[in-house]
Amino acid sequence: MPKCFLIDGLNLVFRCFYGIPLLNTQNFPTNAVFGVVKILSKIMELEKPSQVAIFFDRGRDPNRQSLFPEYKANRAEMPDPVKIQIPVAREFAGALGCTVIERSGVEADDLIASFAHKYQKNFKNIYIFSTDKDFAQCVGGNVYQIIPGSERDSVGHCLDRGGVWEKFGVYPEQMVDYLSLIGDQADNIPGIRGVGPKIAGAWLKQFGNLDTLLSQIGAVKPARFQSVLGGSGELLRRNRQLIALDRGIGDIYLEENAPDERAYDRLVELYQLTSLRKRRAGPQWIQDNLFS
Numbered sequence: 001m002p003k004c005f006l007i008d009g010l011n012l013v014f015r016c017f018y019g020i021p022l023l024n025t026q027n028f029p030t031n032a033v034f035g036v037v038k039i040l041s042k043i044m045e046l047e048k049p050s051q052v053a054i055f056f057d058r059g060r061d062p063n064r065q066s067l068f069p070e071y072k073a074n075r076a077e078m079p080d081p082v083k084i085q086i087p088v089a090r091e092f093a094g095a096l097g098c099t100v101i102e103r104s105g106v107e108a109d110d111l112i113a114s115f116a117h118k119y120q121k122n123f124k125n126i127y128i129f130s131t132d133k134d135f136a137q138c139v140g141g142n143v144y145q146i147i148p149g150s151e152r153d154s155v156g157h158c159l160d161r162g163g164v165w166e167k168f169g170v171y172p173e174q175m176v177d178y179l180s181l182i183g184d185q186a187d188n189i190p191g192i193r194g195v196g197p198k199i200a201g202a203w204l205k206q207f208g209n210l211d212t213l214l215s216q217i218g219a220v221k222p223a224r225f226q227s228v229l230g231g232s233g234e235l236l237r238r239n240r241q242l243i244a245l246d247r248g249i250g251d252i253y254l255e256e257n258a259p260d261e262r263a264y265d266r267l268v269e270l271y272q273l274t275s276l277r278k279r280r281a282g283p284q285w286i287q288d289n290l291f292s
Contacts, residue, residue, distance in 0.1 A: 002050030004123045005043055006112045007098070008130030009056040012036055013089055015131065015148065017082050025272045029081040036089045037276050039148070040096050043129070043155050051123070051254065053099040053115065055108035056090065062105055064242050071242060074188040092267055097259035101252060109134055114249035116143050122254070129156070134184075136164045137175040137245060169201030177210035180239035189242055192232055195225070210236055 016035025023031040043052065064071050090100050101111055109132065116126050116138055126143045128135045135145045140161055149156040157163075165171055170178045181200040183191025191200075203220065207213040214233055217226050261278075268276050 002123055003047065003125040003127065004051040004053070004119070005047065005049045006115055006126065006128045007040070007043075007052065007054040007093075008108060008112065008128070008132060008135075009054045009089070009093075009100075009102075010086075010108065011130045011132055012039065012054075012148070013082065013086060017085070022081070028271070029085060030088075030271050030273060032082060032085040033088045033092060033271065034273055034276065037092050037096070037273070039155075040093060040098060041276075041278075044096065046153070046155055047127075049127075051099070052097065053101050054090075054093045055111045055115075056086065056100070056102040057108045058102050058104045058106070060105075061107050061110065064107075067238060068189070068242055070188055072187050074185075088267070088271065092264070094257065095260045095264035095267060097257055099255045099257045106249065110246040110249060111252060113138050113245035113247045115252055117247040118250070118252065119254060127158070132186075133168070133175075133179070134243065134245060136168060137172055137243075138247075139164050139172040169197065170204050174204045174209065176240055176244045177213075178204060179243045180210060180236050183239070184243060187242070189239055190235070191239070192225070192228060192236070194228075199225075210240065 013032045013036060016039070017032035020031040020035045022029055023034055040052065040054075043049065060072060094100055101115070102108065103111065112128055112130075112135070116128060120126060120141065120143060124142065128138060128143070128145045129148065130145065131147055136159065139145050139159055145159040145164075146156040147159065159167065161172055164175070168175065168178060178197075178200050179189075179191075181191055181195050181203070182197055183189050199222075203213055204210075206219075207216060213220070214229065214236070217229050220226050220229060264278065268274065
């Protein structure tokens with residue numbers, strides 16, 4: 001059975017934009033595009049996946065926004081040099097043979113989680129490629145998270161169930177409760193004041209989950225948190241709704257998308273990224289056909 005890579009598109013674009021010195025082609029920035037193409041090519045060359053899908057946000061989830069208007073309100077407007085490179089990164093990804101998936105009002109994280117859940121049986125392994133800790137909740141069985149790395153002979157550090165425990169001190173099925181307790185600064189979700197990873201991990205190790213924790217507050221240590229937790233049930237349940245990824249989006253589908261050499265060459269020339277030229281015969285243009 002083949003393997004599949006699910007790429008968190010904006011996470012990758014931002015990582016490349018801030019990690020690579022600014023490149024310009026006729027006053028058009030291309031550093032993020034350059035990095036995205038290099039990393040996608042590296043994945044294809046080293047891992048030879050049958051399917052690569054890259055997911056992009058098209059607006060925030062209205063349900064989360066309605067539940068908590070301050071959700072992601074701390075995020076600054078996307079810088080123009082990043083914003084204008086996203087459509088170009090999409091084009092390059094499509095030319096490389098990746099399937100580009102996005103939907104208005106649906107966050108990429110939910111699309112990725114739903115895709116991984118829906119098609120788990122279609123692949124030997126599914127790899128979610130992102131630095132976002134939210135995806136640790138999806139890890140299990142044949143679904144893994146890869147934290148991108150800079151090693152020449154590897155695409156990054158692969159987290160399985162044990163790897164999530166080593167990194168966070170909790171298991172994948174506890175990640176939503178863990179983040180609900182400590183909060184998620186990146187998404188402007190406040191946790192319990194004074195509760196950090198060490199305390200949250202210890203509580204979940206003792207009680208297993210948030211519901212049991214809240215039903216046995218009298219046994220919580222340090223004791224000073226008992227009264228705090230007693231008044232935080234509503235906040236914690238709201239946090240769970242905000243943090244839990246939607247795995248039930250049904251109308252997303254596997255699509256065949258073969259590499260398009262002509263489109264790729266046109267983009268390379270248009271944006272003068274000549275170092276990205278590919279050999280006419282090479283593994284980077286070859287992907288097993290999942291649909292044969």
